[in-house]
Amino acid sequence: MGLVIGLTGSIATGKSTVSKMIKSFQIPVVDADIISREVVEIGKPAYLQIVDIFGEEVLNEDGTLNRKSLGNIVFKDEDKRGQLNGIVHPEVRKEMVRQRDEYLNNGERAVVLDIPLLFESKLTSYADRTLVVYVDEDTQLKRLMDRDGSSEDEANYRINSQISIKEKARLADAVIDNSGTLESSRTQLQEVLREWGVLNEPDLT
Numbered sequence: 001m002g003l004v005i006g007l008t009g010s011i012a013t014g015k016s017t018v019s020k021m022i023k024s025f026q027i028p029v030v031d032a033d034i035i036s037r038e039v040v041e042i043g044k045p046a047y048l049q050i051v052d053i054f055g056e057e058v059l060n061e062d063g064t065l066n067r068k069s070l071g072n073i074v075f076k077d078e079d080k081r082g083q084l085n086g087i088v089h090p091e092v093r094k095e096m097v098r099q100r101d102e103y104l105n106n107g108e109r110a111v112v113l114d115i116p117l118l119f120e121s122k123l124t125s126y127a128d129r130t131l132v133v134y135v136d137e138d139t140q141l142k143r144l145m146d147r148d149g150s151s152e153d154e155a156n157y158r159i160n161s162q163i164s165i166k167e168k169a170r171l172a173d174a175v176i177d178n179s180g181t182l183e184s185s186r187t188q189l190q191e192v193l194r195e196w197g198v199l200n201e202p203d204l205t
């Protein structure tokens with residue numbers, strides 16, 4: 001059976017950046033963020049439940065979910081976040097497991113599950129190994145504000161809704177420190193994948 005790697009980090013520490021590098025090594029990635037967008041498309045069961053609970057003020061004019069409005073509500077309020085998670089997460093988990101098993105049944109040597117809330121949602125049993133993408137907390141705040149154009153307050157609400165990146169690094173089987181250059185992160189990633197026996201080395205014969 002192939003090796004299942006749970007990839008995580010905290011918001012804006014570089015999980016998607018590392019996930020792209022993993023794909024460049026021809027290792028398939030199951031992306032929880034993508035699935036979480038698909039399950040809330042107009043008319044799907046999770047979408048209908050969200051409208052029921054949060055009302056039409058979290059919708060755009062075309063009926064799609066207004067992610068900014070919903071984010072402004074749930075990142076400030078733990079109870080509301082719990083309600084949203086309760087609607088979205090079961091659907092995401094089902095689809096993630098389906099995709100993971102499909103790759104394994106097709107004989108892949110490794111599959112990566114890219115899950116932002118791997119530790120918060122206690123999903124480590126879905127994977128054989130955990131890999132955390134780390135940056136120091138000042139860099140995390142700066143990259144988040146730069147990427148999303150958010151205020152320091154908004155960024156801190158999001159950061160504080162997750163387990164700290166230091167704690168996740170302590171819980172991980174391996175850590176990539178992404179505070180430096182992309183090249184440095186890529187080298188660290190290669191070392192970890194090689195150690196775990198899943199790096200597809202170029203065939204030089």
Ligand SMILES: CC(C)(COP(=O)(O)OP(=O)(O)OC[C@H]1O[C@@H](n2cnc3c(N)ncnc32)[C@H](O)[C@@H]1O)[C@@H](O)C(=O)NCCC(=O)NCCS
Pocket residue numbers: 010011012032033036066067068070071074081084085088089092115116117158161162
């Ligand atoms: C609140 C929503 C609409 C905000 O959407 P937005 O486009 O602004 O953010 P996006 O989905 O791209 O998430 C960005 C990052 O925020 C963090 N985040 C998202 N949801 C949560 C949450 N429920 N708790 C803690 N952190 C979260 C993650 O690090 C994620 O990578 C959206 O995040 C959502 O529906 N969240 C609930 C589902 C979820 O937990 N998704 C993430 C993992 S599956």
Ligand SMILES: Nc1ncnc2c1ncn2[C@@H]1O[C@H](COP(=O)(O)OP(=O)(O)OP(=O)(O)O)[C@@H](O)[C@H]1O
Pocket residue numbers: 009010011012013014015016017018033116143144146147178179180181182185
């Ligand atoms: N080594 C690096 N040097 C400079 N900038 C970086 C580096 N790695 C990532 N970034 C930038 O930092 C920001 C956050 O990275 P990324 O989007 O990959 O984080 P993420 O952990 O996937 O975030 P989220 O949890 O929100 O999905 C992006 O704007 C990205 O371009």
